[in-house]
Structures are given as C-alpha cells and as structure tokens.
Amino acid sequence: MNGWSEILEELCGRIAHRFRRPEVRTRLRRYLTGLLGEVGRKNCWQMAESMGERRPRGVQHLLNDAHWDADAVRDDLREYVVERLGDEESGVLIVDETGFLKKGEKSVGVARQYTGTAGKRENCQVGVFLAYASKKGAAFVDRGLYLPRKWAEDAQRREEAGVPEKVRFATKGKLAREMLQRAFDADVPARWVVADTVYGTARGLREWLEERGRSHVLAVPATRGVYHEGHQRQARTVAKRLPEEEWFRASAGTGSKGERLYDWACVALPAPETEGAGRWLLMRRGIEEPEKFAYYLAHGPAETSVDELIRIAGGRWSIEDCFEAAKGEVGLDEYEVRKWDGWHRHITLCLLAHAYLAVMRSVAHREEDAAKKGISGRACTTS
Numbered sequence: 313m314n315g316w317s318e319i320l321e322e323l324c325g326r327i328a329h330r331f332r333r334p335e336v337r338t339r340l341r342r343y344l345t346g347l348l349g350e351v352g353r354k355n356c357w358q359m360a361e362s363m364g365e366r367r368p369r370g371v372q373h374l375l376n377d378a379h380w381d382a383d384a385v386r387d388d389l390r391e392y393v394v395e396r397l398g399d400e401e402s403g404v405l406i407v408d409e410t411g412f413l414k415k416g417e418k419s420v421g422v423a424r425q426y427t428g429t430a431g432k433r434e435n436c437q438v439g440v441f442l443a444y445a446s447k448k449g450a451a452f453v454d455r456g457l458y459l460p461r462k463w464a465e466d467a468q469r470r471e472e473a474g475v476p477e478k479v480r481f482a483t484k485g486k487l488a489r490e491m492l493q494r495a496f497d498a499d500v501p502a503r504w505v506v507a508d509t510v511y512g513t514a515r516g517l518r519e520w521l522e523e524r525g526r527s528h529v530l531a532v533p534a535t536r537g538v539y540h541e542g543h544q545r546q547a548r549t550v551a552k553r554l555p556e557e558e559w560f561r562a563s564a565g566t567g568s569k570g571e572r573l574y575d576w577a578c579v580a581l582p583a584p585e586t587e588g589a590g591r592w593l594l595m596r597r598g599i600e601e602p603e604k605f606a607y608y609l610a611h612g613p614a615e616t617s618v619d620e621l622i623r624i625a626g627g628r629w630s631i632e633d634c635f636e637a638a639k640g641e642v643g644l645d646e647y648e649v650r651k652w653d654g655w656h657r658h659i660t661l662c663l664l665a666h667a668y669l670a671v672m673r674s675v676a677h678r679e680e681d682a683a684k685k686g687i688s689g690r691a692c693t694t695s
Contacts, residue, residue, distance in 0.1 A: 316672055319668065319671060319672065319675070320344070320345070320348075320668060323344075323392065323664065323667075323668055324337075324340070324341050324344065326388055326391075326392060327340075327385050327388045327664070328340075330380050330381060330384050330385050330388070331378070331380050332379060332380075333378070333379075336374065336378045336379075336380070339363070339370055339371075339373075339374050340374065340661075342363040342364075343359065343363065343371065343374060343661060344661060344664065344665055344668075345362075345363075346359045346362040346363055347359075347642045347643055347661065347662060347665040348641075348642065348665050348668065348669070349362055351643070353643070353646050354642070354643025354646040354647075355643075355646055355647065355648045356368035356371045356372055356375075356648050359371050372649075374657070375647075375649050375653075375654045375657045375658055376649060376651060376653060376654045376657075380657075382653065382656040382657045382660045383656075385660050385661075385664070386454060386455070386660050386663075387494075387498075389452070389453060389660065389663055389664050389667060390444075390453040390454065390494075390495070390498060390500065391498070392664075392667060392671075393444050393451045393452075393453050393667050393670075394444065394453075394498070394500055394501065396448070396449075396667075396670075396671045396674065397444065397446055397448040397449045397450070397451060397670065397671065397674060398444075398446065398448075398500070398501045399446035399447055399448055399501065400501040400503070401447075401503070402446045402447040402448075403444065403445070403446040403500070403501045403502040403503060404444075404445050404446070404502050404503070404504045404505070404506055404624060404627045404630075405442060405443070405444060405453075405492060405495055405500065405502045405504070405505045405506070406442070406443045406444075406445060406450075406505075406506050406507065406627065406628055406630060406631040407440070407441070407442055407488045407491070407492070407505070407506075407507040407511050407631075408440075408441055408443070408507065408508060408510075408511075408628070408631045408632070408635070409427075409428070409438055409439060409440045409441065409458070409484060409510065410427070410428070410429055410438070410439055410441065410635050410639075410645075411425075411427025411428065411429035411430065411434065411436040411437070411438050411439075412429075412436055412437040412438075412439065412645050412647075413427070413429065413430065413434055413435070413436045413645075414435055414436055414437060415435065417435075418472070418473070418650050419437060419473075419650045419655075420437070420457065420459070420463070420473035420474070420475060420650060420651055420652050420655055421437045421438070421457050421458060421459045421460065421463055421473075421655075422435060422436065422437050423435070423436075423460045423462065423463065424436075425438060425460065437457065437458075437655070438457075438458040438484075439455055439456065439457055439458065439659065440455070440456045440457075440458055440484050440487040440488060440491070441454065441455050441456075441631065441634075441635075442454035442455070442488070442491040442492065442495060443630060443631040443634050444495075444500060444502065445627055445630035445631070446501075448674050449670045449671070449673060449674040449677075450630040450631070450633065450634055450670060451634065451663070451666060451667040451670040451671075452634060452638070452663040452666060452667065453495060453500065454491040454494060454495065455491075455656070455659050455660065455663060456487045456490070456491060457652070457655055457656065458482075458484055458487065459475065459479065459481060459482070460481075461481045463475075464479070464480060464481035465481070473650065473651050473652055474651040474652045474653055474654075475652045476652065479652075483514065483515070484510060484511070484514065485511060485514025485515060485516070485517045488507070488511050488514065488517060489517060489520055492505065492521075492526075496524065496526070503527060504527045504528060504529060504612065504624045504627075505521060505526055505527070505528040505529075505530075506528065506529045506530070506624055506625065506627055506628045507528075507530050507531065507628070508530075508531045508628060509531045509532060509533055511530060512530035512531045512532040512533075512536075512608070512609065513532060513533065513536075517530070518530060518609065518611070521611070522584060522586070522589075522611055525586065525589075527610075527611060527612030527613065527616075528610065528611055528612070529594065529608050529609075529610045529612075529621060529624045529625045530608060530609055530610075531606060531607065531608050531625075531628075532547060532607050532608065532609050533547075533607070534546065534547055534548035534605060534607060535547070535548070536607060536609070538550065538581055538593050538609070539581060539582055540579060540581060540593070547593060547595070547607040548605065548607070550579060550593060550595070551577065551595045551597070551605055551607070554577050554579070554595075558577045559575045559576065559577045559597065560575065560576060560577070561573060561574070561575055561576075561599070562574070562576050562619065562622050563622075563626070564596070564622055564623075564625060564626025564629075565623070565626035565627065565629060567629065572626060572629070573599060574596045574597060574598060574599060575596070575597040575598075575599060575602075576594070576595065576596055576597070576618070576622055577594075577595045577597075578592050578593070578594045578595065578618045578621060579592065579593050579595075580592055581593055581609075583614070584611065588613060588614050589611065589612065589613065589614055590611070590612065590613070590614040590616065591609070591610065591611050592609075592610045592611075592616075592621060593607065593608070593609060593610075594607070594608040594609075594610055594618075594621050594622070594625060595607055595608075596608075596625070608621070608625050610624075610625075634666065634670075637666060637669065637670075638662055638663070638666040641665075641666070641669060642662045642665040642666050642669070643662060644659065644662045644663075644666070647659075
C-alpha cells in the first residue's frame with residue numbers, strides 16, 4: 313500500500329482551516345498521529361508523551377480550551393467519508409449507540425443507565441453515533457452525547473460541565489433524527505437507513521423516515537404489533553404461525569468467523585399511502601439456536617427483494633465493527649476529559665483517525681484487487 317503519509321497529510325490539510333493558531337494545528341497533527349500510533353493508553357499523559365511533550369497541558373488545551381468548532385470538523389469528517397467511501401448503490405446509514413464506563417459523577421452526562429457495552433446498567437456515558445457503510449468500507453459520520461434528563465435539568469451540573477445553553481434534553485431517537493437530517497441535507501449517498509431496537513422503537517422515527525421517503529430496516533422487539541392478514545398480531549406470533557416452508561437459509565453478510573447464516577422469512581404488510589412503496593416484517597431465526605429470533609420492520613420501494621432486505625439488515629453489523637476498531641485502535645473510549653466540548657472534540661478526532669484507517673483499508677483492498685486482475689490479465693494473455 314502506497315501513499316499512507318500523503319493521505320494523512322491530505323486529511324490534516326482538509327481540516328487545518330478550522331484551527332486558527334499554527335501551534336494548535338501542529339498539535340492537532342501530532343494528536344491524530346498519536347491516535348493512530350502504538351500508544352499504550354490514549355489518555356492525556358500518554359498522548360502527550362507520544363507527541364514529545366513533557367506534560368499533558370498541551371493536549372488538555374487542544375481538547376478543552378483551544379478555539380475550534382468540533383461540529384465544523386464533524387462536517388469535514390462526513391465530507392471526507394463520502395468522498396472516499398461513498399457509493400450510491402450500496403451505501404447505507406446506520407444508527408447505534410455505545411457506552412463509556414465511568415467511576416465518578418463529574419463527567420458530563422454520566423449516570424447509571426443501561427449500556428450494551430456492559431450488557432447491563434452501569435455508571436457510564438452513552439454516545440449516539442451515525443455510520444456510513446458501502447462496498448468500499450465503513451466509517452462514522454456523526455456523533456452526539458446523550459444527556460439524561462436529570463443532567464439536562466440540573467443547572468449547576470450543566471454549568472460545571474460546560475453544557476451549552478441551547479442544549480436541552482433529547483431522547484436518543486431525537487438525536488438520531490438530527491444526525492440523519494444532517495446526512496440527508498448533505499446528500500450523503502445512502503439508499504437505506506438501518507438501526508437496532510432502541511431506534512426501531514423510538515417514538516416517531518419510522519414515521520419520520522417514511523414522510524421523507526427514506527427507505528429503512530429497523531429492528532423491533534418480539535412484542536411489536538403488526539397488522540397481518542386482517543388481524544393485529546405480535547411479531548413473534550406471526551413468526552410462529554408461518555409454515556416451515558416459508559423459511560429459507562441466507563447469509564446476512566460476512567463476519568470475522570465467515571458467513572453470518574440464519575433462517576429468514578418475510579411477510580408483506582399493508583402498503584403505505586405512498587405510491588410505489590411497500591412495508592414488510594422481516595424475521596430472522598438462529599440455526600444452532602432456533603429459539604432465538606430477531607424482527608425488523610422495513611419500508612422501501614415496492615419491488616425490493618427479500619435478499620436486499622436481508623443485506624440491509626445485516627449491514628447493521630458494520631457499525632459494531634466500527635466501534636470495535638475505534639475503541640481498539642484509536643482510543644475512542646480512553647479519554648480523560650469531563651466537559652461537553654472536551655468529549656465532542658476527543659470523539660470527533662478519534663472518528664477522523666478511524667475514518668483514515670477505513671480509507672487506508674479501502675485503498676489497500678483496491679490495490680490488491682487491481683494486482684490480482686493484473687496477474688489474471690497477464691495469465692490470459694500468455695496462455
């Protein structure tokens with residue numbers, strides 16, 4: 313793979329105008345390089361050491377006090393991802409959240425709340441994220457910190473944590489809508505939106521997407537009611553009533569252990585008022601554990617095939633891979649900042665570093681494919 317340093321320089325150059333002071337731009341470049349490097353734990357002290365600084369004050373200044381707009385850099389991030397990984401046919405937008413476990417009570421938004429990171433209620437912060445995935449690769453394009461209602465309504469804690477006056481309590485579903493709207497306004501080339509049950513059950517999100525003509529596949533719980541064959545039934549009841557011949561085996565995509573194979577079934581639901589659109593209940597059943605089901609409500613062009621719905625539903629795993637890579641490779645969860653700006657700044661810069669790695673992997677795959685085609689072409693010529 314060639315040109316990795318040039319691609320990093322291009323990325324730094326893309327956002328340099330967001331940082332007015334030259335010393336801050338220099339420190340930004342070193343910070344990104346540190347996030348991408350072999351730093352043991354990417355907290356302020358170890359990042360400072362990797363940057364050749366004796367104390368963490370410079371890193372803390374970059375994240376807490378320097379004058380730059382993390383939301384503007386977020387917009388640059390989205391533009392970079394679309395430019396490098398965008399694909400109209402295969403692109404999807406994926407909403408999900410992740411938790412950041414904490415011990416104290418001072419970090420902005422920290423509360424005892426459920427997080428899938430631990431699989432239970434823990435003292436943590438929760439961030440809502442939007443990722444973009446296509447056949448070229450996957451990377452994050454937006455982020456937001458979930459501020460629990462107790463935090464949002466506590467003036468003293470807000471002031472101590474630097475929460476902006478304009479920020480009010482917003483459900484995770486509302487945060488998701490805001491991020492999706494920014495992506496839509498920026499013409500991100502995605503034909504589908506996909507999300508898990510937290511957002512499949514978010515009040516008004518599916519209706520909001522339908523009103524905007526945005527195709528989607530959103531996971532819902534087994535108890536979700538649907539109107540099927542003239543009756544209102546729970547999704548699990550529909551699944552149990554289906555004859556076995558309605559189920560078929562298919563892959564939801566390739567994972568670290570190979571193809572993600574499941575048994576699937578799909579039933580049409582009453583069509584929406586929008587001409588040319590359809591609604592479906594997509595059901596997934598485990599092979600080795602047939603008692604485990606997953607359910608999805610889908611809306612999209614009436615001619616959409618079941619195979620396409622399965623591909624879209626399986627695309628949600630891309631964001632799980634992104635979380636794993638961002639935490640394992642660029643220190644997404646290794647910050648020591650406590651305030652609102654510090655959180656959004658560190659997270660945004662980590663997402664930039666992760667996007668850089670995603671682009672590099674995409675470039676490497678293209679070069680590998682080109683090399684294979686070149687070898688194949690020469691073999692055909694000489695045979």
